[in-house]
Amino acid sequence: MPTPKRLLAFVTVCALTLASVPRATASAYDAHPKLVVVIVLDQFRADYLERYRADFKGRGFKLFLDHGANFLDCYYDYANTETAPGHSTIGTGAYTDGHGIGGNEWWDLARSKDHPVTSVEDERYALVGLPSGANASPGSSPRNLRASTFGDELRLDTVGESAVYGVSLKDRASILPAGSAANGAFWIDQASGRFITSTYYMQQLPDWAQAFDDSGRIDQAKQEANAPNSTNFYGDVGATPAAVSYEIDFAKALITGAELGKHDTTDVLMLSISSTDILGHRVGPDSPQQRAMVDAVDTDLDGFFTWLDKNVEGGLGNVWIALTADHGIAPVPADAAKLGLNAATIDMQKLTANLNDAINLKFSPGEKVQYLLTHQSLPYLALNPPAFDRAGINEQEAEQAVQNALPVAFTDLDKPAELKTPATAKLPPQPAMFRSYTRLQMAGGELPNTPFGQLIAHSYTPNGGWYVMVIPDAFQMAAYAAGGTNHFTPYSYDRHVPLDFYGAPFAPGIYHGRVEPTDLAATFASLLGINQPSASIGHILTQALKPAAAVTYPKPVPVRAPHAARKAHAGASKPGENEQ
Missing domain, CATH: 3.40.720.10 (Alkaline Phosphatase, subunit A)
Known part of the structure; x- marks a missing residue:
């Protein structure tokens, strides 16, 4: 059995040895x-x-x-x-x-x-x-x-x-x-x-x-x-x-x-x-x-x-840097159309007018009630709940009515001229709708059990009141500016x-395979x-992570006090108090 002196010496040597071993990991x-x-x-x-x-x-x-x-x-x-x-x-x-x-x-x-x-x-x-x-x-x-x-x-x-x-x-x-x-x-x-x-x-x-x-x-x-x-x-x-x-x-x-x-x-x-x-x-x-x-x-x-x-x-x-983006972008519709894609531009004012006309015809014939709010932008079409309330229409009926009216409203945006003779060139692009989903469908999970359905499920928001999410065909968008382009789609x-x-x-290194932001x-x-x-x-x-033992920093990691012993006053910090 070691003497107390020898035991103390052994413990001291172990402590010094451990202190000299570089930390394999580091943290905030x-x-x-x-x-x-x-x-x-x-x-x-x-x-x-x-x-x-x-x-x-x-x-x-x-x-x-x-x-x-x-x-x-x-x-x-x-x-x-x-x-x-x-x-x-x-x-x-x-x-x-x-x-x-x-x-x-x-x-x-x-x-x-x-x-x-x-x-x-x-x-x-x-x-x-x-x-x-x-x-x-x-x-x-x-x-x-x-x-x-x-x-x-x-x-x-x-x-x-x-x-x-x-x-x-x-x-x-x-x-x-x-x-x-x-x-x-x-x-x-x-x-x-x-x-x-x-x-x-x-x-x-x-x-x-x-x-x-x-x-x-x-x-x-x-x-x-x-x-x-x-x-x-x-x-x-x-x-x-x-x-x-x-x-x-x-x-x-x-x-x-x-x-x-x-x-x-x-x-x-x-x-x-x-x-x-x-x-x-x-x-x-x-x-x-x-x-x-x-x-x-x-x-x-x-x-x-x-x-x-x-x-x-x-x-x-001593710095970590990440690079990413908040979204991509579609090609300019005119450029994509030149290559044969159906890259149409959607007139949002006309689409909104078409939908208002259709809903008036259904619920208030001969009137001009504004069933959709102004300043519309895709992908969410915002309904006007007070207008539907006055007509005694609940959210489910209202959103379903707009959803049902969408295909014809898109078709009426830009009808091609009737061809008298066979076309000698490609027909101009035509606006077309791919899918639509009501807010209640999204909130209730009434979506396809497919990867595309998951894209829609991840897009649900409780903000915006009553709405219908509209997905036009690929390479189509609401006009942004002359010669410009936009983004908002699942493509x-x-x-x-x-x-x-x-x-x-x-x-x-280069890493292949799907990852997400x-x-x-x-x-x-x-x-x-x-x-x-x-x-x-x-x-x-x-x-993409190195083994922990291979991660090194320019200076040794300092020995810090336990978490609980940190500055007590830091916990009282609120946004705006630290104005350095």
């Missing part, structure tokens, strides 16, 4: 990584990365293509491919039936009877940082987001020690992926270009944000965009590469001002680049202008990653997006050692 609690950056490219199909690969230089996109985990087959598994739902899915790891965000805007007659409300509109809060004399429209918040994000879970698990921020030109794209517990979200005032926020987060802009807005960087962006006198920054500058570098410069200011990457736990930045969407709607995915935009993003990402390497402790070795061109990772845990939140939650978001259905991408 150890501040490894120091910073997680999720880059969302608004309206960016995954095929761009291969299509334009020869253009890329430095370590912008090539950071992922040559040194990261590159998933070629990432598709959204829902049918309402718009900006607000997509950004919500990226943060929450859930689809619309989990996080509740069905579109960029919808009708809520309890809040407004003259316009649809946006996905983040919130009249309870005011905008912060507007230029003097600007129109103070309602503020914004994540009030409609019905699930937590992985950033929320990080804030919860670290008792508020981790910082989480969102940045975009668009309010919805900065707010929704960051989540309800985020320290802040920043977007631009569309007229002036100044970065603003709302009182949901803080009562005034942090000094660093105010300094950025006052620095002359806005005028520089206008000059670079050849729009020096613009009073519509979003439209005139936002559609140019100048807005990409402008937005990234603000992200740098945020990282520095809020001291991201310098806390005892991991911090998160959700950065959504809007310019690819603003331009893409106008010119389409196949235009030289959009290719030039993709190349400009590549250059700006190269510069941003170089900056991170120099400004985060330990460099890029692969709208659902196919990049999913790429760079950082210590990820094994570089929901997998991003699940994978990061697992690696950070935190709970998955509340409605997450994503899978952990284990195929």
